[in-house]
Amino acid sequence: MGIGMMLGAHLGPRARSHIEHADVVFVAASDPVVELWLFGMRPDARSLQVFYAEGTSRRETYRRMTAAVLDAVRSGARVCAAFYGHPGVFATVPHDAIALARAEGFQACMEAAVSAEDCLYADLGLDPGRVGCQHFEASQFLFYSRCIDPSALLVLWQVGIVGDRSCRRFSTGAAHRRLLVERLGRDYPADHEVIVYEAATLPIAAPRIERLPLSALPGADLRMASTLVIPPARAMRPDPAVLARLAQLEAELR
Ligand code: SAM
Numbered sequence: 001m002g003i004g005m006m007l008g009a010h011l012g013p014r015a016r017s018h019i020e021h022a023d024v025v026f027v028a029a030s031d032p033v034v035e036l037w038l039f040g041m042r043p044d045a046r047s048l049q050v051f052y053a054e055g056t057s058r059r060e061t062y063r064r065m066t067a068a069v070l071d072a073v074r075s076g077a078r079v080c081a082a083f084y085g086h087p088g089v090f091a092t093v094p095h096d097a098i099a100l101a102r103a104e105g106f107q108a109c110m111e112a113a114v115s116a117e118d119c120l121y122a123d124l125g126l127d128p129g130r131v132g133c134q135h136f137e138a139s140q141f142l143f144y145s146r147c148i149d150p151s152a153l154l155v156l157w158q159v160g161i162v163g164d165r166s167c168r169r170f171s172t173g174a175a176h177r178r179l180l181v182e183r184l185g186r187d188y189p190a191d192h193e194v195i196v197y198e199a200a201t202l203p204i205a206a207p208r209i210e211r212l213p214l215s216a217l218p219g220a221d222l223r224m225a226s227t228l229v230i231p232p233a234r235a236m237r238p239d240p241a242v243l244a245r246l247a248q249l250e251a252e253l254r
Contacts, residue, residue, distance in 0.1 A: 001080060002087040002113025003027075005199045007034045010114040015082070016041075018111065022080035024072045028065070028093070030084040030225060031201045038082060048081075048093070058167040062092045069097045073106050084201075086115035090137060090157050116227055117155065119199035123207045124229060126153060131232055138162040138228065142183055150187040151237065154230040156180075159196075160222040174218040181217050188233045190215040195229040196222065 001018050004010020019025055019041055028048040029035040039045055051064045072079045081087075087094035088110050101108035117135070121128065132152035138159040148154055156162075161169055163176030181190075191213045198208035212220060217228075 001082055001111035002085055002115070003029070003034070003038065003082050004114035005030070005085055005116060005119050005201060006114075007031070007037050007202050009203060012111070012113065015111050015113060018080040019045075019082060021078070023077035024079045026065075026069055026072070026079070026081040028081070028083045034084065034201055045082075054170070055168055062096070065093045066096045066100065069093070070100055070104075073101050073108075074104070086113045086118075087111070089115040089117060116157075116197075116199050116225075119207070120155070120197050120227060120229060123199065123209060124195065124197065126229070126231075128153065131236060138180065139164060142180055148187055150233040151235060152232060156228040156230070158224075159228040160224050160226045162222075170224060171222070177218040177220070177222070181214055184214055184230070188214055188230065192233050193231065195231070196220055197227045197229050198223070198225050201225075 001015045002010075003015065019038070025038075025042045025045040026048050027035055027038045027042075027045045029038060035047060035049070046068070048065045048068070051061045051068070053061070069079060069081050081094065081097060083091055083094055085091070094110060098108040098110055120126065126133075132149065133155065134148055134152055135155045135157065136146065136148075138156040139162050141156060142163055143165075159177075159180070161172050162180050163172050193211050194214050194217065196208065196210040196212070200207045208226075210220070214230075222228075
């Protein structure tokens with residue numbers, strides 16, 4: 001289940017009930033204060049943060065987290081694993097744990113929650129329905145040949161570790177970001193305004209909304225919690241072939 005992004009603000013009643021009534025609770029919070037808040041509800045909760053270690057591949061870390069959750073499930077306990085944000089959005093362990101549990105014959109479900117994406121629409125005043133919205137993990141976007149539409153919004157997740165092929169780093173630097181800028185330069189002008197976004201995780205804090213030209217991205221302060229939002233660079237182009245077909249169809253139906 002997800003606890004949302006902001007301490008106390010996004011926890012739904014069903015999610016709260018899972019935390020209160022499960023035999024075993026695991027927690028993966030974004031912020032030590034958020035983790036403490038959850039320990040306030042369940043002092044016996046087990047933190048998944050202990051599995052993170054500098055130099056260990058994130059794939060291995062996620063495998064160990066999933067194994068810890070599954071071990072508790074196999075012991076016969078009712079298990080709740082609480083992740084920050086939405087548990088199904090850019091998150092490996094919740095999907096893997098549910099799939100494995102089901103494959104072994106256990107009942108498992110995912111409880112939807114508020115993700116960083118939901119917060120960015122609110123904080124930046126953006127509606128994904130207006131011109132469409134594309135989401136990519138930043139490194140995947142760099143490693144693979146992807147077609148993007150610069151007339152829609154583009155959101156790049158995990159931009160703070162863009163280009164990390166080792167899956168072991170907690171940040172990458174200006175050289176990696178220059179590659180990202182180079183790749184984005186195929187579709188956006190160098191002076192195009194991009195937004196570094198960080199949702200507030202505490203009610204007393206404000207979101208970080210930093211607007212800068214694309215060319216300045218290599219020097220920006222990008223962290224684990226940073227998401228890059230790229231507004232459209234051009235207007236949507238009508239498709240004359242489809243519009244002509246539609247006009248023909250409308251005439252036939254008249
Ligand atoms: N499950 C999470 C969710 O629902 O938002 C996303 C987890 S994903 C492993 C981590 C990425 O989420 C970060 O690299 C960043 O792109 C985004 N993220 C995490 N915390 C954030 C925050 N406070 N504000 C904006 N984006 C955030």
